[in-house]
Amino acid sequence: MMDRWTFGITMLVVGMGGTLLTLVILSLIMSIMKKIFPYNPEKEK
Amino acid sequence: MIEAIISGANGLIAGFANLHWSNPVMIAIGCLLLYLGVKKDFEPLLLVPIGFGCILVNIPLAGLMEKEGFLRTIYDAGVITELFPLFIFVGIGAMTDFRPVLENPYTFLLGAAGQCGIFITLLLALALGFKYNEAVTIGIIGACDGPTVIYVASQYAQNLLGPCTVAAYSYMSLVPVLQPPIMKMLTTKKERETIMKTHKKTVSKTTALLFPIVITIVGGLIAPKGLPLLATIMLGNFMKESGAVQRLTKASENEIANIVTLLLGISIGATMDGRVFVQPTTIIVLILGLLAICLDTVCGVIFGKILYLLTGGKINPLIGAAGISAFPMSARVVQKEGQKYNKKNYLLMHAMGANAGGQVGSVMAAAVMLSVLKGMGII
Numbered sequence: 082m083m084d085r086w087t088f089g090i091t092m093l094v095v096g097m098g099g100t101l102l103t104l105v106i107l108s109l110i111m112s113i114m115k116k117i118f119p120y121n122p123e124k125e126k
Numbered sequence: 127m128i129e130a131i132i133s134g135a136n137g138l139i140a141g142f143a144n145l146h147w148s149n150p151v152m153i154a155i156g157c158l159l160l161y162l163g164v165k166k167d168f169e170p171l172l173l174v175p176i177g178f179g180c181i182l183v184n185i186p187l188a189g190l191m192e193k194e195g196f197l198r199t200i201y202d203a204g205v206i207t208e209l210f211p212l213f214i215f216v217g218i219g220a221m222t223d224f225r226p227v228l229e230n231p232y233t234f235l236l237g238a239a240g241q242c243g244i245f246i247t248l249l250l251a252l253a254l255g256f257k258y259n260e261a262v263t264i265g266i267i268g269a270c271d272g273p274t275v276i277y278v279a280s281q282y283a284q285n286l287l288g289p290c291t292v293a294a295y296s297y298m299s300l301v302p303v304l305q306p307p308i309m310k311m312l313t314t315k316k317e318r319e320t321i322m323k324t325h326k327k328t329v330s331k332t333t334a335l336l337f338p339i340v341i342t343i344v345g346g347l348i349a350p351k352g353l354p355l356l357a358t359i360m361l362g363n364f365m366k367e368s369g370a371v372q373r374l375t376k377a378s379e380n381e382i383a384n385i386v387t388l389l390l391g392i393s394i395g396a397t398m399d400g401r402v403f404v405q406p407t408t409i410i411v412l413i414l415g416l417l418a419i420c421l422d423t424v425c426g427v428i429f430g431k432i433l434y435l436l437t438g439g440k441i442n443p444l445i446g447a448a449g450i451s452a453f454p455m456s457a458r459v460v461q462k463e464g465q466k467y468n469k470k471n472y473l474l475m476h477a478m479g480a481n482a483g484g485q486v487g488s489v490m491a492a493a494v495m496l497s498v499l500k501g502m503g504i505i
Contacts, residue, residue, distance in 0.1 A: 108231035118332040
């Protein structure tokens, strides 16, 4: 069983890092999707 | 005959005789929650059933939370099984418009920064001697997202379900009070007055429709333990964006959400039995929860300041405060604060983007956390 300090720091680094990284990936994917499927006012109507 | 009358009369005073000193305290707290919900309009949909449940469970001998008691039946059926928070998430997904975050995908990052409080509070809880699973649950209060807190607490720290839920919902409703001083403290007058360009509508229907699918698949692959949270909110949003199942969308955002909110609230209130609730741990959890939400705001605003510097002053750092999950309350606070310092400032849509990012960010943070715990073999 790891000690509390190791657990806490692991959660902070991997947890926060993982959350940030995931959201960066998602924002990149969504930016690409916006380019692939651009907004077209006439088509949207 | 007199003995029979005395015995019968004893039955009528048994409730008073079995009253523990903590029960009247909790009944008073239940009444306070009702007052806050009804008179002060603090999350009334949740605080009213929670307050009432709290009063009910502190009346001795009624046995409402004992085996086959009606509150126990509701609690076991929806909270222990985690179904209630997930149903609520379908409703939230159906009610939430994620287009503001899609307009400016960078606002996802503000949603990530707004989750820092979760992990810092987790460290603090560990330092104060809480067990791993309890520390994780306390940290999750910083997600500022009631259903996420309930989902994690019901799974990993049922003993903290009551205090954590009450903390999450109470502090969410206190966002307009908690955030402005922090925003003011961390920003300069010049930063607060920054006017952001209003953006044109740039999100196509196809992108909006693909968004929930992408989040579910990518997020689910990265953090599979949190897939129920992600999937339910995105299912609701997909139904809304598709427009093909309007009956289901309406049912999710109205009937289902309303019924589940009632049952969820009353069963959460039912966990607030004075004998287990009135203890130092509860006070510590409430303090840590408050700290978590304040830290979220601090980190969000600091990240906003970084973006302000990186963009040469084009982004108002106040929108960083909206990177939490209190949707759309936090965005409204940012708009109000922005206008306070510059009447020409319209930050609402930018703040809504950060706020929608915070909604996804909080669910993602919980999902990542659970998956990291699974990876470490803790759960």
